[in-house]
Amino acid sequence: METVNIDELENSVQPAARMCRLTDALGLTDVAVNYYELEPGDSFAFAYHSHELQEEVFYIQEGTATFETEDGDVELEAGELIRFGREELQRGWNYGDETVVALALGAPLEYGTQVTLRYCEHCDTKTDNSLDGVKEGDKSAVVARCTACGTETGRWYRGSMDGTVP
Structure with missing residues (x-):
């Protein structure tokens, strides 16, 4: 048996105000579980x-x-669930005025090949992107780049959206 207090877990670099990876904290081997505050x-x-x-x-x-x-x-x-099958494209947002709190569960634990589409200004369309972790001084960031032309399409710091530093 494993127990976890979300308030004691580290916040991951994500396009969400708070994202805690529960998979390792709970010792899970077959399912991914993540906690979000958007x-x-x-x-x-x-x-x-x-x-x-x-x-x-x-x-x-x-x-x-x-x-x-x-x-x-x-x-x-609140109280509703949605399921996405393998290879089904999706992205969830908080377009409202209130915080969204959610759990995401994924199985099996492995993703396999992941398609990541973002709008590229240079290509003027949604293109596949690579996501790379970078270190900027004492800050960690994730940078998205168009795989067709190399243009940066997004940058996230811990608990922030594109390009903003908390």
Whole structure:
């Protein structure tokens, strides 16, 4: 048996105000579990994406989340869940005025190949992106780059959205 206090876990570098990885903290071997707090404008993910091997379920505990999908936007309120199958493109956002609190569960634990689509100004379309961790002095960041032309399409610091430093 393992117990975890979310308030004691480190906040990951994500496009969310708070994201705690619960998988290792709970000693999980077959399922990924992440805790999120999204302030207005925050997202669950760096890009519109899919996972080759993993299906995902999001449980919205507080607030209203909007998921961009291939079939259009889907809005979920507190108490609702959404499932995405393998290779199904999606990205969740907080477009509201209140904080979104949610759990994300993914199984199996491995993603396989991941597609990450972001808008590239240079290419003027959504393109596949690479995500790389970088160190900037005493700060850690994740940088997204268009794989077609190399243009930077996003940069995140711990607990912030594109380009802002808390």
